[in-house]
Amino acid sequence: MAETLPVGCACGAITGEARELSPRTALHFVCYCVDCRCFALHLGVGERVLDEGGGTDLFPMAPARLHLEGKAHLRAIQLSPKGPFRWYAACCRTPVGNGMASADLPFISVLRTFVRADDAAVEAALGPPRGLNGSGATGPTLPGTEAGTGPGLLLKTALRLAGMRVRGLHRPTPFFDVDGNPIAPPELLSREARNALRARARRS
Ligand SMILES: [Zn+2]
Numbered sequence: 001m002a003e004t005l006p007v008g009c010a011c012g013a014i015t016g017e018a019r020e021l022s023p024r025t026a027l028h029f030v031c032y033c034v035d036c037r038c039f040a041l042h043l044g045v046g047e048r049v050l051d052e053g054g055g056t057d058l059f060p061m062a063p064a065r066l067h068l069e070g071k072a073h074l075r076a077i078q079l080s081p082k083g084p085f086r087w088y089a090a091c092c093r094t095p096v097g098n099g100m101a102s103a104d105l106p107f108i109s110v111l112r113t114f115v116r117a118d119d120a121a122v123e124a125a126l127g128p129p130r131g132l133n134g135s136g137a138t139g140p141t142l143p144g145t146e147a148g149t150g151p152g153l154l155l156k157t158a159l160r161l162a163g164m165r166v167r168g169l170h171r172p173t174p175f176f177d178v179d180g181n182p183i184a185p186p187e188l189l190s191r192e193a194r195n196a197l198r199a200r201a202r203r204s
């Protein structure tokens with residue numbers, strides 16, 4: 001059965017819904033990689049986002065199924081020139097999701113922090129999270145966390161995304177305009193800023 005989760009930033013300037021989720025097909029992760037942690041630390045919201053192992057709870061979904069009001073508040077950063085666009089709400093620095101640098105890739109990993117529902121509702125829609133990139137953790141991880149991303153899972157994700165693209169679920173996207181340009185140009189962190197952030201993220 002398809003589920004809908006209410007989403008939005010902490011201050012309420014951005015609201016919306018993540019639609020047509022199903023625990024049978026959803027992907028739901030806690031990612032312990034350093035760069036996900038960098039994102040939360042850069043926004044100054046580590047205590048709201050990160051679990052005791054420094055992990056970020058998120059779920060990849062089709063952008064066309066994420067409906068948002070208040071998009072004028074969306075901004076993005078890039079940790080490196082080829083890195084994902086990491087979207088957040090500029091009004092209250094709530095992280096929103098990690099997406100690709102192109103409108104043609106049907107993929108946004110929405111952060112749990114952007115969901116306005118309790119854990120029971122999140123689990124009903126997405127199933128329990130699986131730990132990934134455990135080698136980057138700074139503390140205890142979920143049971144069964146994989147050290148990396150795992151080739152099987154990468155393949156599964158790639159196939160899922162290809163399927164979404166075939167079904168046209170990459171458009172419309174809240175993050176790009178009709179010409180395929182990001183709705184706000186992402187801020188690329190300097191090499192110095194990135195290195196300082198990664199050093200902090202490895203310690204925290
Ligand atoms: Zn806000």
Ligand SMILES: [Zn+2]
Pocket residue numbers: 031032033034035036037133
């Ligand atoms: Zn990550």
